[in-house]
Amino acid sequence: MTQTAAPPTLDGLFRRLRTRQPDAPALADPPDKLRITGRPPRRLTFAQADLAISALAAHFIEAGLPANSVIALQLPSTVEFALTVLAAHRAGLVAALLPQLWRQADLTAALNRTGARALVTASRIDGVGHADLAMNAAVEAFSIRHVCGFGGDLPEGMASLDGVIENGQGGFSPATQDGRRAAIISFDVTAEGFRAVPRTHLQLIAGGLAISLEAGVPQGANLLFAFAPSSFAGITSSLVLWLLSGGTLALHHPFDDAVLEQQIDKHGCDVLVGPAPLAMRLAQSGMPSRLPLLRQVIGLWRTPEEVGSSPSWLVEHATLSDVYLFGEAGLFCARRSADGAAAPIRPGPQTSPRDAGDGSITGEVLLTPKGTLALRGPMIPVAAWASTTASTGSLMPQPPLDYVDTGYAARLDRSTGALCITAPPAGIMAVGGYRFLAHDLEAWARRLGQGALLTALPDRICGHRLAGRAQHNARAREAILELGLNPLMAEAFRDSRASVG
Structure with a gap:
């Protein structure tokens, strides 16, 4: 045997x-x-x-x-x-x-x-x-x-x-x-x-x-x-x-x-x-x-x-491969072509390397009926998202249970058939690798006292950056650290020039 x-x-x-x-x-x-x-x-x-x-x-x-x-x-x-x-x-x-x-x-x-x-x-x-x-x-x-x-x-x-x-x-x-x-x-x-x-x-x-x-x-x-x-x-x-x-x-x-x-x-x-x-x-x-x-x-x-709107990669002796990250749900990778432009991503099985006809299938990309991008494949921890992929009683067709919906809004380009990822998940903010719910900002601000404001502003590099305003910024920073919150919250209250207002 x-x-x-x-x-x-x-x-x-x-x-x-x-x-x-x-x-x-x-x-x-x-x-x-x-x-x-x-x-x-x-x-x-x-x-x-x-x-x-x-x-x-x-x-x-x-x-x-x-x-x-x-x-x-x-x-x-x-x-x-x-x-x-x-x-x-x-x-x-x-x-x-x-x-x-x-x-x-x-x-x-x-x-x-x-x-x-x-x-x-x-x-x-x-x-x-x-x-x-x-x-x-x-x-x-x-x-x-x-x-x-x-x-x-x-x-x-x-x-x-x-x-x-x-x-x-x-x-x-x-x-x-x-x-x-x-x-x-x-x-x-x-x-x-x-x-x-x-x-x-x-x-x-x-x-x-x-x-x-x-x-x-x-x-x-x-x-x-x-x-x-x-x-x-x-x-x-x-x-x-x-x-x-x-x-x-x-x-x-x-x-x-x-x-x-x-x-x-x-x-x-x-x-x-x-x-x-x-x-x-x-x-x-x-x-x-x-x-x-x-x-x-x-x-x-x-x-x-x-990725789609990023500058072309023009370094002759070094190639660039873009790795698309979707929180902890999963990822896929696409190497840029000789002209330095981002490679088109199409729905269906993702093979690596993409320029080889017999490449290995490393995952699959799906565009859900509600216009979001979903992932399937050997790296995807479907069980961790079971509660979100289960039937909700909605009349709208649900994606297969072996997919994870990333929540990222996406659409198909009619001329090329490529996927265009248009927006991150609604209600979720990301400052670099730190992700949190948008309504949490209001809850944190309320804990700082009357008149305190904490908001997330778009940022090209980090996704978002935090900005805050309080009657006393120094006291707000100390209170945030005493509450055991992330130091990014404290940095939002740096000084009057960096605050919202």
Whole structure:
């Protein structure tokens, strides 16, 4: 009887690379990590990374975390993020990705929603005491049993993970892994409110393949990742893309143009992954012309409705691939043609690479009867959106149950048959990667007292930017931080010139 091969997992992909090339460079920290976290940058080979992953996994098991329990991570784009995600999988845990911008209110909601048993963070990130935030959020989450962090000056009761990595004690039996089980949980905001979105290893790998095949990322590529990692798009375009290519992953803490150029040059990076508006800005400044080894740029669009109107990509020696992001629902990738214009997207199966007649089908795009774009395919977590795809009793035909409606308004161009994405989901605001319901702004403003106003204004780069007005802006900033709200809310009340009025 033939034995069926086990479905692949992220840790399985890593261990295969470690066996094949133990001494090859695997991970590289941002050179300004000392400024970001207070710790010097690390560079690890696959063998060194494997020891660190095993040591962290053993620590999680010794801490009493049962298999398939949730461990929440709020970490910057440094090697510790990659090591901790893979260690969680090796210990049989599910990693919940908490965005760095989240503060106590968001953290508490996510921990309670997922029933997380442990929380991992850094002592400080860009001058913010994330260890203290984590401890305060853990107090309000009754499921949390273990809190740990990287960096110095950790609060009492928080276990240090730096010593765990340095000691490298990883003698334990790894948990049984299955690619069909949940690997990560990311978080989104839809018209129905806050939503936790679990994904399996296979769904993550499918997302990484959609990008890798379309962009043509070569084996052994040196990748530079300059995007926040704590989302589906972030983890597939960094960790998964790295594991599929088998090269080196250099991490950049967004954003410092000078440091970014220094990293690309120093590591000989041939692939840059980052926000598409940033890539456009760098092209206009002439940076790619100073980096002849850079061959591919993968631009992530948090505002996919702006791809069609974006400038042409005119860098001769480097191609640009547009990655359309639809919150945590899914993504698709399209490499630009020789003239630099965005590739047309048509309904139906999406093949990668698009210019190959026998390309692999990585997903499918649907235009729903109500004029919104829906996605289907191996990366799409349909179960997480089950409540929105179920029948509502409406006479209007509903999309098939194996689709997820992204809520993005779209239409067909009658002359070309291509899809035109025209607007983001109604009632949802996005400031960079931070999404929230529009009516929440009013609720937050009311908590600041009479006469306070908080609104979202359109922004070409971030989607929206926040602006606020209060009788005393300084007091409003302090009140927002005391309420545990996102610092973007506090920045909306900078001064009279930046406020609404």
